[in-house]
Amino acid sequence: MPVLAVLTRRAARLGQDRRGGAAVEFAVILPILLAIWAGMTEVGHAIDEWRKLTQLGRTVADLTAQGDTQNPISRTVMNDILASATAVMRPFDTSKVKIVVSAMGIDAKNPVGPPVVCSSVANANGTARSLGSAAGLTVPDGYRMPGMRYVLAEVSISYTPMIGSALVKLAKGVSNTITFTSSAPWPTRGGQAYGTSTYTEVVLPDDEHANCDGTKIDR
Numbered sequence: 001m002p003v004l005a006v007l008t009r010r011a012a013r014l015g016q017d018r019r020g021g022a023a024v025e026f027a028v029i030l031p032i033l034l035a036i037w038a039g040m041t042e043v044g045h046a047i048d049e050w051r052k053l054t055q056l057g058r059t060v061a062d063l064t065a066q067g068d069t070q071n072p073i074s075r076t077v078m079n080d081i082l083a084s085a086t087a088v089m090r091p092f093d094t095s096k097v098k099i100v101v102s103a104m105g106i107d108a109k110n111p112v113g114p115p116v117v118c119s120s121v122a123n124a125n126g127t128a129r130s131l132g133s134a135a136g137l138t139v140p141d142g143y144r145m146p147g148m149r150y151v152l153a154e155v156s157i158s159y160t161p162m163i164g165s166a167l168v169k170l171a172k173g174v175s176n177t178i179t180f181t182s183s184a185p186w187p188t189r190g191g192q193a194y195g196t197s198t199y200t201e202v203v204l205p206d207d208e209h210a211n212c213d214g215t216k217i218d219r
Helices: 002-016 021-065 075-082 084-089 164-169
Strands: 098-105 116-122 149-158 178-187
Touching: 021 075, 021 084, 021 098, 021 149, 021 178, 075 084, 164 178
Parallel strands: none
Antiparallel strands: 098 116, 098 149, 149 178
16 A cells, blocks of 8 residues: 555544543643632732731721820830731731821811821831821811811731742732732720810820820820
8 A cells, every 4th residue: 555545544534533632622721720710819818918907907996096094095005906917917927017007186177178197106117107287198088077086097018929929020120019008097986185176086105295286295
């Protein structure tokens, strides 16, 4: 039998042979399935950490707004409040979380203007806000009442993807981390009223120890 005829017949049989087709198709689709799985896992993990961070901001704001048995809040109590991050954020790493807590006041003559930072503290990773008019902040809805006092907790953390962070590093100019931020305003429920204000305020244990009227408070 001519060699050409044999080769032609074998080629025809090979073209009709479907054995191994499923394996080839699976090999083609496997990377896509893995990418979808990795993406869903990463998104779920990121959402969970952001949710925990939001909960942390609310917890810190709520605890601070309750005040202490004294004004200013004692540093021990304030440190305990900041340390709540470990319990709230579990099982996530809190070594890089930033927490800034500020006692805020609303101008009695301009309640829609920028709020005033009366006192502010931060954990080791954060930086306390400068006292005075808070540039870049607006009074939250529901707090625009002349002379009102409230607590603002601002938290942030750098999120590094569990999967794919090494691949992200290969792209020049692209960071392999994402910064999650959250802020929680909270009405003051503790502390005391000063001057002519009808709203109570908590004074945080910063270097100034002053209320929103600028009056120094000594223990």
